[in-house]
Amino acid sequence: MTVGLPPITTQHNRSRGGSNSSSPTYDNVLVGVRCRPLFPESDKTHELAWQLNPLQQSIQLANNNSNSRRYPTSHVNLQTEYHYDRVYYESSNEQVYQDMVLPLIQQTMDGYNATVFTYGQTASGKTHTMMGTDLEPGIIPQAVNEVFNCIKQSKNNEFLLRVSYLEIYNETIRDLLAPENDNLKIYEDPHRGTYVGQATEKVVTNPHEVMDTILCGETNRHISTTDYNLHSSRSHTLFQMVIESRQSGNTPLYKSHSPRAKASVKISQLNLIDLAGSEKAASNQDRRKEGAYINKSLLTLGTVIAKLTEPGKSAGHVPYRDSKLTRLLQSSLSGSARVVVICTISPTIFTVDESINTLKFASRVKKIVLRAKNEPIADDKTLLQQYKSEIDELKKKLQVANDGRAQEQQNNETMLSHERQQVTHTMAPPQPIST
Numbered sequence: 058m059t060v061g062l063p064p065i066t067t068q069h070n071r072s073r074g075g076s077n078s079s080s081p082t083y084d085n086v087l088v089g090v091r092c093r094p095l096f097p098e099s100d101k102t103h104e105l106a107w108q109l110n111p112l113q114q115s116i117q118l119a120n121n122n123s124n125s126r127r128y129p130t131s132h133v134n135l136q137t138e139y140h141y142d143r144v145y146y147e148s149s150n151e152q153v154y155q156d157m158v159l160p161l162i163q164q165t166m167d168g169y170n171a172t173v174f175t176y177g178q179t180a181s182g183k184t185h186t187m188m189g190t191d192l193e194p195g196i197i198p199q200a201v202n203e204v205f206n207c208i209k210q211s212k213n214n215e216f217l218l219r220v221s222y223l224e225i226y227n228e229t230i231r232d233l234l235a236p237e238n239d240n241l242k243i244y245e246d247p248h249r250g251t252y253v254g255q256a257t258e259k260v261v262t263n264p265h266e267v268m269d270t271i272l273c274g275e276t277n278r279h280i281s282t283t284d285y286n287l288h289s290s291r292s293h294t295l296f297q298m299v300i301e302s303r304q305s306g307n308t309p310l311y312k313s314h315s316p317r318a319k320a321s322v323k324i325s326q327l328n329l330i331d332l333a334g335s336e337k338a339a340s341n342q343d344r345r346k347e348g349a350y351i352n353k354s355l356l357t358l359g360t361v362i363a364k365l366t367e368p369g370k371s372a373g374h375v376p377y378r379d380s381k382l383t384r385l386l387q388s389s390l391s392g393s394a395r396v397v398v399i400c401t402i403s404p405t406i407f408t409v410d411e412s413i414n415t416l417k418f419a420s421r422v423k424k425i426v427l428r429a430k431n432e433p434i435a436d437d438k439t440l441l442q443q444y445k446s447e448i449d450e451l452k453k454k455l456q457v458a459n460d461g462r463a464q465e466q467q468n469n470e471t472m473l474s475h476e477r478q479q480v481t482h483t484m485a486p487p488q489p490i491s492t
């Protein structure tokens with residue numbers, strides 16, 4: 058348990074370019090490693106292969122004799138101690154969320170793009186960490202709640218939220234909110250970076266609506282029983298929340314067309330990604346095919362990260378386009394977002410090789426330097442701006458219609474008064490009735 062530790066100190070404020078809050082801040086990817094508990098029934102052992110030191114935030118192979126005899130020694134330095142921002146064993150989803158993700162959500166509300174993903178071999182606890190259960194909600198439900206908490210507490214800003222939910226299955230991007238859209242394309246935009254076109258975006262107003270949307274999407278997600286996991290994710294999923302915010306003033310903003318007013322919109326993306334896990338060949342043919350796609354995209358992710366963190370030279374060509382996953386993560390990994398990675402490992406000696414690969418990935422990803430910005434943007438494409446413009450347009454139309462109606466009424470009244478005058482002139486004055 059990692060109780061009573063000081064907060065994680067990131068170097069977010071290491072701004073190289075002035076004190077302006079919208080200038081980029083330089084920091085590294087925040088990395089946590091989480092070892093799931095032993096399940097002696099399915100893990101077929103009572104021995105934990107790893108020794109975690111929460112005070113040092115380090116992890117290394119446990120050096121008890123019964124274990125160490127069985128470690129693969131060919132490429133493993135048994136003494137290696139790996140260090141991260143956080144290591145977790147027997148920790149709750151809430152604790153992982155509070156340490157690693159909560160501060161990020163608060164920055165997202167302030168206009169920074171943020172990406173969180175879980176990485177690790179199959180059955181190591183990625184989905185448990187990201188989605189969790191009713192009793193132990195994971196990162197996604199907790200993050201959604203926090204976004205709405207922040208909105209509730211914000212006195213001076215107005216917000217507009219929209220969500221989408223996608224999966225990458227066998228290298229095709231599917232819209233989990235509209236499964237008939239099963240081959241979506243990736244585009245690039247100077248503000249949004251890489252994004253999926255034509256994905257369903259649902260405007261949401263409360264956490265229940267978001268969670269209902271996710272649950273609805275979950276029913277369309279590819280999950281199957283494999284040799285390793287009863288509910289194995291067969292696809293990578295991306296839950297995305299786009300947050301637009303602007304200061305609310307006394308003057309209704311739709312009245313203003315000034316670039317300054319337009320420029321006050323901040324737009325940020327929160328990407329919460331549950332990756333499928335690497336696995337050895339499965340016995341079922343479909344699972345094997347899925348596994349091959351999963352392994353290939355994770356391999357590309359590893360290559361991209363290795364390229365980005367090669368010591369001593371600039372990255373050169375980075376093969377983002379070699380997989381849908383890396384293409385989607387391109388903006389985040391190339392530095393325009395704050396990034397948190399939670400790497401999950403299984404606790405047993407039988408999976409030590411895979412765990413070491415995960416730990417090496419975690420060490421490499423930690424070296425990526427990010428330059429996230431939270432600049433307000435002047436863009437008619439923001440929904441807030443569009444809605445304001447639409448309201449403005451409707452107001453104008455209403456005004457024109459009202460003016461027309463007033464004119465018509467005035468014309469009618471003038472005509473009526475003319476007619477009345479004519480009738481008065483042509484009619485004989487009424488005679489008193491005499492008996």
Ligand SMILES: Nc1ncnc2c1ncn2[C@@H]1O[C@H](COP(=O)(O)OP(=O)(O)OP(=O)(O)O)[C@@H](O)[C@H]1O
Pocket residue numbers: 092093094177178179180181182183184185186286288289290291332333334335401
């Ligand atoms: N920290 C944890 N505490 C309790 N149970 C856990 C924890 N981590 C994982 N589990 C359980 O272990 C099983 C496998 O976890 P999960 O499905 O999250 O793995 P995964 O990494 O998403 O695998 P895959 O790559 O196959 O989708 C699930 O039954 C899950 O509830």
Ligand SMILES: [Mg+2]
Pocket residue numbers: 183184185288289290331332333334
């Ligand atoms: Mg999973």
